[in-house]
Amino acid sequence: METTTTNRLYKPEAMIFDMDGTLFKTETLLIPAYHELFDRLREENLYEGETPPEELMLSCLGMLLEDIWRKVIPDSSEAVRRRADELLLELELAGLKEYATELYPGVKDTLEALSERGVRLFVASNGLEHYVKGVAEAHGIHHLFEGIYSAGEYLTASKVELVRLLLDNHGIHSAWMVGDRSSDVEAGKKNGQAVVGCAYAGFGQGPELTGSDVLITSFKELIRLYDQAEKS
Structure with missing residues (x-):
């Protein structure tokens, strides 16, 4: 299955990732x-x-x-x-x-490649603080993120609110929200950002990802998407 694009993408300053079902094989x-x-x-x-x-x-x-x-x-x-x-x-x-826990294939290499291209990387998760940071630390990707935001740490009532806080705190104007659930789509769109829907996890299928600007079927596709995106 190929990447499905519905809207034109522009190179972002930052990418904001959900954790469960996006980076981590929960x-x-x-x-x-x-x-x-x-x-x-x-x-x-x-x-x-x-x-x-x-x-x-x-x-x-x-x-x-x-x-x-x-x-x-x-x-x-x-x-x-x-x-x-x-x-x-x-x-x-x-x-x-x-346990032998896993990230999705290509996650670490892709994050490293995006970081090398100058993309600022963040996590925004509805999980608990120590869990979200613990997953990143256990899999050796914690250092790649400028910030790891969780509802558990910031006591936000929705992912929309969490992403808004992240954008404001770091002065970010253009970002891609990358996730596998409708809450990720909503968080990106209501904050005026592009949304990359992750269709590989198996949790966020069908209507969950309606409204995404692009759907990807493997995490590694992000590098090609970024390289082909237009400069804003």
């Missing part, structure tokens, strides 16, 4: 941590019954954690959801050291 960490999380909740008498389907959790990637738990464990109390937050972070940070 399921390599999330699935084992997710099952262990519910084992712990049952041990602590905070949850009864079977673990909700892992597909349900994967379908929520890109949402704020509080919205994820409302969908995954809708009948649980606020206290149980807060405990789930704590356990998930604990298990994921441990899992980054224990």
